[in-house]
Amino acid sequence: MSALADLRRVLEARFPNAVPLPERTVPQISTGLEALDQILPSGGLPRGRLSVWAPGIGGGAVLRSACMRAVERGERAAWVDGMGWEAPGMVWSGVAVARPRTEVQALECTEELLRSGGFAVVVLVGEGSTGAQRVRLCRAAREGRSALVELSAEPHMAAVRMWGRASAESFHWRANDLGEPVAVEAVTLRVRVAAAGWSRESDVALMVSNHEHSLSLDPGLADRRGVLR
Amino acid sequence: MSILCLWIPDWRIGEESSADLTPLFLEEVPRLAVEERGVVWMDVRGLPAERVARRLVERVTEREVGEVRAGVGAAPIVAEAAARFGGAVVSVVERGEEASFLASRPLDLLTADGHLLDLLAGAGLRSCGDLAALTAEAVEVRFGSEAVRAWRRARGDDRRVLFRPIPPQRPHATLDFVDYTVRDATRLVFPLNALLDQVCETLRARAQRARSITLTFSLSDGGSAREVLRTARPTADRALWVRRLRAALEKVQLGDAISGIALEVGSVEPVSALQGDLFDRGFATASFVEEAVARLLDRYRGLFVRQRSSGHPLAERRTSWADLTPEDVASGSAEDENAGPPALALQLLTAPRPIRVRTRGRRDHLVPVRYLEGKQWLDLNSAGPDRISGGHEEARPYAREYYRCVSDAGSLLWIYRDAMEERWYLHGWWD
Numbered sequence: 001m002s003a004l005a006d007l008r009r010v011l012e013a014r015f016p017n018a019v020p021l022p023e024r025t026v027p028q029i030s031t032g033l034e035a036l037d038q039i040l041p042s043g044g045l046p047r048g049r050l051s052v053w054a055p056g057i058g059g060g061a062v063l064r065s066a067c068m069r070a071v072e073r074g075e076r077a078a079w080v081d082g083m084g085w086e087a088p089g090m091v092w093s094g095v096a097v098a099r100p101r102t103e104v105q106a107l108e109c110t111e112e113l114l115r116s117g118g119f120a121v122v123v124l125v126g127e128g129s130t131g132a133q134r135v136r137l138c139r140a141a142r143e144g145r146s147a148l149v150e151l152s153a154e155p156h157m158a159a160v161r162m163w164g165r166a167s168a169e170s171f172h173w174r175a176n177d178l179g180e181p182v183a184v185e186a187v188t189l190r191v192r193v194a195a196a197g198w199s200r201e202s203d204v205a206l207m208v209s210n211h212e213h214s215l216s217l218d219p220g221l222a223d224r225r226g227v228l229r
Numbered sequence: 230m231s232i233l234c235l236w237i238p239d240w241r242i243g244e245e246s247s248a249d250l251t252p253l254f255l256e257e258v259p260r261l262a263v264e265e266r267g268v269v270w271m272d273v274r275g276l277p278a279e280r281v282a283r284r285l286v287e288r289v290t291e292r293e294v295g296e297v298r299a300g301v302g303a304a305p306i307v308a309e310a311a312a313r314f315g316g317a318v319v320s321v322v323e324r325g326e327e328a329s330f331l332a333s334r335p336l337d338l339l340t341a342d343g344h345l346l347d348l349l350a351g352a353g354l355r356s357c358g359d360l361a362a363l364t365a366e367a368v369e370v371r372f373g374s375e376a377v378r379a380w381r382r383a384r385g386d387d388r389r390v391l392f393r394p395i396p397p398q399r400p401h402a403t404l405d406f407v408d409y410t411v412r413d414a415t416r417l418v419f420p421l422n423a424l425l426d427q428v429c430e431t432l433r434a435r436a437q438r439a440r441s442i443t444l445t446f447s448l449s450d451g452g453s454a455r456e457v458l459r460t461a462r463p464t465a466d467r468a469l470w471v472r473r474l475r476a477a478l479e480k481v482q483l484g485d486a487i488s489g490i491a492l493e494v495g496s497v498e499p500v501s502a503l504q505g506d507l508f509d510r511g512f513a514t515a516s517f518v519e520e521a522v523a524r525l526l527d528r529y530r531g532l533f534v535r536q537r538s539s540g541h542p543l544a545e546r547r548t549s550w551a552d553l554t555p556e557d558v559a560s561g562s563a564e565d566e567n568a569g570p571p572a573l574a575l576q577l578l579t580a581p582r583p584i585r586v587r588t589r590g591r592r593d594h595l596v597p598v599r600y601l602e603g604k605q606w607l608d609l610n611s612a613g614p615d616r617i618s619g620g621h622e623e624a625r626p627y628a629r630e631y632y633r634c635v636s637d638a639g640s641l642l643w644i645y646r647d648a649m650e651e652r653w654y655l656h657g658w659w660d
Binding site: 032033057058059060061062064065076083084085086087088089090091092096097098099100101105108109112113115116117118119165166167168170171173180181182183184187206207208209210 | 514515517518520521522524525528529532533534535536538544545547548550553558559569570571572573574575576577578579591608610611612633635636637639640641659660
């Protein structure tokens with residue numbers, strides 16, 4: 001038994017990246033969501049490894065939270081948005097936001113930021129890397145000791161895979177006096193995490209930021225509320 | 230002898246009646262300083278001072294600007310005294326003789342401060358020698374610090390800085406093609422690389438970094454063309470400048486063959502480093518991040534941005550993006566307010582997508598109850614409408630009814646009905 005333990009120690013020293021995440025030898029980045037951190041194999045997003053959040057609801061909110069918690073701790077975080085989406089009124093709180101124009105630019109940017117070694121977490125949103133590109137990104141993440149997270153359906157080489165799903169009943173509505181829904185206030189996601197030798201699920205509660213309209217009623221229209229009938 | 234003083238009491242700078250003598254002076258001496266009272270200081274270090282003085286006096290006299298006299302001395306006050314009171318057209322005061330030469334000169338040579346001159350006269354001091362005979366302490370106690378300056382001058386110790394230091398030449402390198410000309414600019418990569426090596430080496434030796442480098446092509450027809458190269462931040466990194474050069478050479482279009490090339494640094498700044506903060510976790514890696522971001526920005530301008538939001542009624546027109554510098558990214562300093570708890574945020578599609586919707590009536594509006602996603606109709610639970618309208622001032626009127634809808638598939642969508650077109654659109658989703 002001691003020989004097996006010795007062999008294990010030697011292998012861990014020789015191949016640190018091959019140590020399963022549940023061994024908790026890998027430094028991690030907290031997501032800022034305790035319920036999620038508890039089901040992640042290393043207690044957070046693993047540094048130097050690739051994590052993947054499959055397309056669906058909640059990935060953006062969770063990863064933004066991880067970035068902002070990193071910045072709060074005095075580290076750096078980068079958000080590489082390869083899709084060019086806009087989020088009006090978004091507060092980034094010191095997260096470095098890159099908006100590449102092409103998918104190649106997004107991959108190049110992600111790799112360069114990872115290699116710099118100055119970012120605790122780098123999130124890549126877009127078509128995602130595949131094949132050799134992903135190998136390069138994983139290597140860059142390992143060299144830079146950064147947690148690389150992709151919002152992608154492709155799980156290849158990912159140390160941690162995460163899914164979030166919600167049903168119509170998961171959303172918490174605020175109703176008016178007539179009992180009609182007025183706004184969604186929160187949502188409870190069912191998040192599943194999988195890694196080598198690891199599979200956990202948990203409910204994660206998230207707020208919903210409601211987009212405020214600044215109404216510009218125009219008396220020139222037939223209906224002052226802007227609707228022509 | 231280092232200072233030559235020309236005394237031309239009738240010459241006034243800027244007056245139309247006066248001849249412009251400055252070019253004439255600069256033909257004889259490298260540096261000069263002109264005072265309005267007709268005194269011209271010249272730096273004659275390393276030059277035959279007396280010969281230069283005589284030649285200047287002759288040439289200025291030819292211009293008929295009135296009386297001209299010159300004095301040469303080791304200190305400005307000595308040279309001025311020699312010019313004004315030397316008795317000859319050119320007077321030279323040898324080293325060691327300054328104090329004795331100044332001793333009999335009037336006190337107004339030392340200072341233009343009338344109040345101080347009155348004080349000195351009141352104490353019975355008439356000449357520079359009288360003042361120089363006192364001790365510095367006695368002068369300072371009785372007459373103040375300005376008098377100490379005059380006392381020093383009375384002893385031939387004049388600490389005025391007449392000439393600003395000559396700035397070092399900006400790093401540059403040139404190459405002329407004597408036997409041939411080059412038509413294809415891309416062939417210049419290797420010679421330019423060598424020139425850039427010289428320039429960057431000079432920058433590093435001076436502990437400087439360049440903000441810009443000007444690439445000048447001399448053309449066979451005698452003309453020239455210029456390209457100003459800039460990087461995202463000042464640097465002396467040759468590899469970075471080589472990339473900028475290559476990019477410039479690929480784009481440049483010249484009217485004639487190239488007969489020479491030159492590189493000259495536009496402006497420089499000293500290499501500086503910030504003091505570290507023990508509690509700043511990102512400090513140790515700041516320079517690496519800056520370099521990485523600068524490399525990216527050199528390739529893709531405007532890659533790193535800061536989001537700014539306005540209060541425009543249309544969500545798609547609310548967001549603008551301001552470019553960030555490498556330093557901004559590395560410092561990570563947030564101008565934004567602190568983020569709240571983790572929350573789903575509205576994401577907009579790049580353009581609203583037309584969708585098919587089934588509705589039911591509710592009071593004065595229609596509520597979407599189903600929408601077609603691909604080939605599947607999904608039930609919707611909807612809140613709304615939020616109504617916006619406007620845009621007549623821009624001749625782009627809009628009228629929309631927005632609904633927040635939760636679909637069967639568990640997604641929160643932002644759907645609107647365009648009241649102008651009577652069509653439904655998917656504008657975004659919460660993630």
